[in-house]
Amino acid sequence: MNKLLAIVLLIKVAIGCGQSDVNKQKIADFKNDFLDKVEMYKPDTLCIDTLILIREKFPNVRLIKTFTKNRNVVLYDYYYNGTAQLESTNSYDTLKRPIGIAKHFMEKGGLKYSKDYDNGEWFVYNKKEYPFYDLQNRMKVTADSLISKMYGQSFLINNVVWNVDGSYIYNETESGYWTDKFKKIPTKFLFRYDVKLDKNNRFDELIEFALDSIGIFIPNQYEAIYGFENVTDNLKGSFKLTYDQAIKKAKELGLTENDTTKAVGILLWENFDKPELINGQFRFYVTIRTKIIESIVPNGRSRRISKYDVYSFNPWTGEFIEKKMMKSIYSWETMSGNSTGLIPDNE
16 A cells, blocks of 8 residues: 555545544644654554544554544554555454454555454455465364354354454464464364354354364363353254343342442353363353452562352353352462452352
C-alpha cells in the first residue's frame, strides 16, 4: 500500500467519526510519520474529538492504535518500518479479543492472508508462500467432521468457531502457529475451537485435539482440554441451556446478588485426564464470590484467595447438577504472577 492510499484510508476513518478537515490532516500526519528518529518502545498519543491514537515503534514494525470514543472497537494497524506499507490490520474489542477480519500484507505490497475471527476462517492469497495450505485445509475439514460426528452438524455450525490463532502445526524439526510458513510438510495438526453456549456468549478454546499426518485423532491425557464428551444422539446438535436461564435457575436455588457482587457464568471443560477420545465433559458454572482472603508481602510473594459458591449445570440438558464450594488463588511478586483458576475448596 502506498502512502497516498494509506492517507485515503485514514481520512475515511476520520470522516466516519465526523472529524474536521484540520483533524483529518492531523490524523494523516500522525499515522504517516515513519518515526525514523524515534526510540523504540516510546509511545506517544494524539487526542482529537472522538478519536485517540497511540503510536509506537518496534524493531520491524510500527503500531498505530485507534480508539474510537463511545465504540467498543480498537483498531491496530502495523506498518513495516521506514515505509507506508501495512504489515497487518486487526480489530479488538474492549476485552482485547480479536474480532472481525484481520489482514496481513507482504512487504512489497499485496495481501498475504486474512483471518476471519467471527467465523473462524483463514484465507491465503499467494499459495506459493504457503505450499502446505491445501493440506492444512484438508485437515481442517477432517477436524470439523470429527466435531460434527461427536456433537452433531448443527452444533458445528452454530456453537463452534475455529480459533485460528490457537491452532498449531508441527513436523519433526519445526513447530509453529497455523499461519506460519514451514519448510517441510507438517505431520501433526493441533486444533482449538471456541464454543458458544448461546448466540451471545462465546468461550475460548474449549475444544482441543490433535490429528496425525493422515487425520487420525491423537489421544492425550495431559492437556486441560483434550478430547470429547460422550453425548447421546438425542442431545447432539445444541446446548439446551442459555446463560440467562442458568443465572435465573441459580437464583431460584439460593444464589443472592448484591450491589457489589454479581453472579458470573462460565462454560468450562472438566477433564478426565485419560488418553482416550472420550476425555471429559462440558459444565456451565454460575459463580458468586463469597469471600476474599489476602496476604500481602511487601517485596515478596503475595497471595489472594477468592472463594465462590458454584452452581453447576449440564449445558446439553439444562439440568442442575450440584452446588459446590470452589476457590481461585492468585499469587504474585514484582516480576511474575500466576492463577490457579477455579479449583475445589476443601478447607
